[in-house]
Amino acid sequence: MTVLTISFQKIRNSDVSLVGGKNASLGEMIHELAPLGVNIPDGFATTADAFRSYLHENGLDASLSRQLQQLDSKGLGNLQEVGAKYRELMASGNFSEKLKTEILEAYRKLLGQEDISVAVRSSATAEDLPTASFAGQHDSFLNIKGESELLDAVKRCYRSLFNDRAIKYRIDNGFDHMQVALSVGVQRMVRSDLGSAGVAFTIDPETGFEKVIYLTASWGLGENIVQGAVNPDEFYIFKPSLEKGMKSIIHRKLGSKEHKMVYAENAERPITNIETEPFERGIFSLQDREVEILAQWSAAIEKHYILPMDIEWAKDGLTGELFIVQARPETVHRQAKKVAGKEYKLMSRAEPICKGKAVGRSIASGRVCIVHSVADAKKVKKGDIIVADITNPDWNNMLQKAISIVTNKGGRTSHASIVARELGIHAVVGTGDATQKLYDGQIITVSCIEGDEGHIYDGKLDWEEKEISFEALESTRTKPMFILADPEKAFRLSFYPNEGVGLLRMEFIIANSIRIHPMALVKFGELDDNNDKRAIQAITQHYHDKKKYFVENLSEAVAMVAAAFYPKDVIVRMSDFKTNEYAELIGGKSFEPHEENPMLGFRGASRYYNDQYREGFGLECQAMKVVRDEMGLTNVKVMIPFCRTIEEGKKMLETMKEFGLERGDNGLEVYVMAEIPSNVILAEEFARIFDGFSIGSNDLTQLTLGIDRDSATISELFDENNAAVKRMLSEVIRSAKKAGVKIGLCGQAPSDYPEFAQFLVEEGIDSISFSSDALFRGIENIKIAEDKVSKPA
The missing domain is CATH 3.20.20.60 (Phosphoenolpyruvate-binding domains)
Structure with missing residues (x-):
């Protein structure tokens, strides 16, 4: 018997071929995680069989196949033309009485006696896989109310299977167009238009660091965050502390949250964006306890799927309840240990034209191409830096030509950020004014090496790139x-x-x-x-x-x-x-x-x-x-x-x-800096009241030699290799060893001078601390020194 609709309650994760990845995940969570206290709005799905029956009963199979033969699948030169014909064909069909009846019966059962609206979302049968994410490729519709609106939204979801972006994505990922079916999820709307919504990643989306949950939040419906239309609040939650029931929010950042998406009383346009009130911009859109609850739920979802997850949540402004509304595997990062990378260093400096949130870690220089809509696609050249207010999934073809992306709006979970990571390029999002500060054809440098903040500079700056291999570095005793x-x-x-x-x-x-x-x-x-x-x-x-x-x-x-x-x-x-x-x-x-x-x-x-x-x-x-x-x-x-x-x-x-x-x-444990001669002379006495020493070689050198380290006039006399300084170092290391406390050194010299590293190793120092740009050279010097020390004379 052909199943045309099915309740979320009856769906499991194994039903991807029946209801697509998105709906299968919702059913799985309702069955497995709702008993653990995770709230998921109920709903139902139309099935892949329903979609195929729609094609067959309207005679669309053969027509679509003929159109496929017209598509230039390599150059995609006629994608827009062929895609438009696909969509026209899909819109021309009608629901059979059986399918219409089943959809409306399931809808009435979902509503019961309540007067609520629903979200209508596409869920492709090749979607949200661990190796490929179709997120944003197909359409979703919010605040749908009434039977005619529902049927229209379902048909528009069917039509979106042949969006230009979805066609190209299937070609890029090797999916057969006619083998992919579309399920439609109909889910109770959470009144987050009166509350807040956002996205949670169970892994840091920038680095792949797996011990945190990264959560974003903003007022109103969550589409603004997904689309990158607002700069949201951000939170990092440390999983081990969360598991122990301890204070787990280790970082928070207030977003500007300029707009919020709310319901509109208009069938043609059921949602709209309005400006947030000043007081809403100045406060967080979630309380700490709510952040921790969402983090606990996110951790439970990750534990169930045994995968890093990308999760959408919503808070009902009427009831104050929190809900998980979607969950899919995170597809960019893997929890495999990173074994290589690239280090960047700017060799020239300038004042940045504008700043925003850094996505990725690299530097690129190129020509600005300001993009307002998909109509600007023809002016985008390979190697351009695309600058826009926000991006959306329709732009994916032209974004693939870019070496970097810069946007006025958005956070690290926005469309621009996700696409940049998938393409292996970097982006600066949420600048606020990039489209005003930059102009078409301008040569700029986009740098994301300054930590959390990304910088855009005028002109082409000079920088160095260095390949690094973690595996090539041998372990050391020090x-x-x-x-x-x-x-x-x-x-x-x-x-x-x-x-x-x-x-x-x-x-x-x-x-x-x-x-x-x-x-x-x-x-x-x-x-x-x-x-x-x-x-x-x-x-x-x-x-x-x-x-x-x-x-x-x-x-x-x-x-x-x-x-x-x-x-x-x-x-x-x-x-x-x-x-x-x-x-x-x-x-x-x-x-x-x-x-x-x-x-x-x-x-x-x-x-x-x-x-x-x-x-x-x-x-x-x-x-x-x-x-x-x-x-x-x-x-x-x-x-x-x-x-x-x-x-x-x-x-x-x-x-x-x-x-x-x-x-x-x-x-x-309380350590003391060994940076004054008195610390060295009385090291054994200091060791009785402290747990260890860290040698501050800069201060110890200046105070041993009587040199102001900031003086340019006598700077050539400042030398950690001076015999007097080395004697002080030797003495304090010896005293620490005698007292049985740890001792390390913080400074540049062991990475700059192999002989200085050898001296420290010979003296038996426990650790040496380096700045990040000196770490690899420092480890190499330690290893050389340890090899020399271990060889018999």
């Missing part, structure tokens, strides 16, 4: 670790050969992400009414307690790095600004003394227990406590810079304890 300042690079760098992070520079996070002097937040109510206070109020407007702004942003920045390298050590150096650098923070001039020589002044440990900064240090401690105790990232260690005396070390540790961050509590 641990290679990272020196890191930018948390947004952490996921990508986690794939490199490493043993963790030997130095995470907190002051860079404060300067770049927080920007406000911590004491200006502590004493906000006492600040004079000036430009700094107004700037702080604007930045922290959604924080009643201004101190929470600092703690939340610092803890999440550190958590990004700790999560990326978990469970490897991440050693976080507490803030090490000099007074002149602290003064440059917003509100900083009110709290910093003027010093003639800030390098040797009020810095490091001496600040932490001093009343002038003590409460600011308390915020740093609170942030570290959140990361370790609330998020469960106990791989974070704390390091104290510029600790001049044993007494100062004890006083600082007591201050930490008063702020709830106690050495030994929950396994907390």
